[in-house]
Amino acid sequence: MAVTILFLGPLRDLAGREAMEVDAPLEWAGLLEVVGADVADQLQQARVNIACAGKVLADKMALQAQDGEEVALLPPVSGG
Amino acid sequence: MAVTILFLGPLRDLAGREAMEVDAPLEWAGLLEVVGADVADQLQQARVNIACAGKVLADKMALQAQDGEEVALLPPVSGG
Amino acid sequence: MRDIRLLSEPFNPGALIGEFTDANPGLGGVCTFVGEVRSDTGVEALELSHYEPLTLPGMEQLADRTFARFDLMGLLMVHRIGRMQPGEPIVCVSAAAKHRRAAIDAVDFCMDHLKAAAWFWKREQRDGQWHWIEPRNDDYADLARWAK
């Protein structure tokens, strides 16, 4: 099994894809390496959040994704 | 002809009638005399307004109602 | 689109709002407030009286001030007079705008003024007795917000 990384909203365009699979476990440093420089730049901004296994991380640098978990990269939102 | 005095809202109950006719012209002092003590007390409160000929008076003590005009006594409002 | 009315018969807010929304093509948002006679408080009937030479002209002036103060596309302001039963609509204010803030604030502004600064007098019947209702202190405080 693996970790699925999902690119939401404008990060999808920046990454050039909707999702990718990487080997588990996945931590913050590993995430920055696999997503490409443009997305990595965005991830380091406070306004971009990360959810792991359906929970938004209070501290995204503490990411610890295990086999089968989904990591969602969440840029600034805009609804309504 | 005469001046019609209209009692609006709760002033109607206080006056015991909806309207009365009095001789023209009608000024502030004359109004206080004809409406009865209870209504006169109310009229002297800032929160009670007077309209003459369809206009609310900025200074109700300046009332000068002529023949055929309607004087409306307007207690605190409550809509919606 | 501007639609200011005093109605002496029951009305259907949904129908008014549907027409109003359709009459403002290109809008970004519509905010609507509908006030009804409460039915949970032992009120058997409610009666709103008005003073014809002032009431509708006063509502038109309120609409003028609302258009001057907020960036609106349209304003609907409908107020009942006469005797009403619990559950019947008393008032409906709807504002259409490009952006939600103007629409929401315009409705808030109109309602505060209709409640405590328009030419209506309201009384309720409870246990067969009529009681005149004055605005609550909260209503006067709400109105005072707009003087700032």
Place this chain on the structure above:
Amino acid sequence: MRDIRLLSEPFNPGALIGEFTDANPGLGGVCTFVGEVRSDTGVEALELSHYEPLTLPGMEQLADRTFARFDLMGLLMVHRIGRMQPGEPIVCVSAAAKHRRAAIDAVDFCMDHLKAAAWFWKREQRDGQWHWIEPRNDDYADLARWAK
């Protein structure tokens, strides 16, 4: 009455609001905001994407906070996802309460949070090109009012 939904197909706000009003007997007032895709600005289509594990749970949490903060009888919160045409409703929030202040403020609160703090991403198509939309500075300022 609490009704929180994500919809992937067009909806009729009037029908939802009618049902919602009927489902809250005894209410004093209902405030409703409906946001639509603007049609005056060269926008050909609008698309709202979301992240399913977070979006509806986030709206439920927003509803919890709204009930905790305001004295409400009912809350309806419906948000579209997917692709929409100009003139189509995007969002409908309706609050029923005994008093108008709670109803109006609850709608204002929900809309500010849906606009700038719920898990949606919005893009517009103009001249055949898609552009991602971020909240305006006004939207962030509106949201910040509730932190006081």
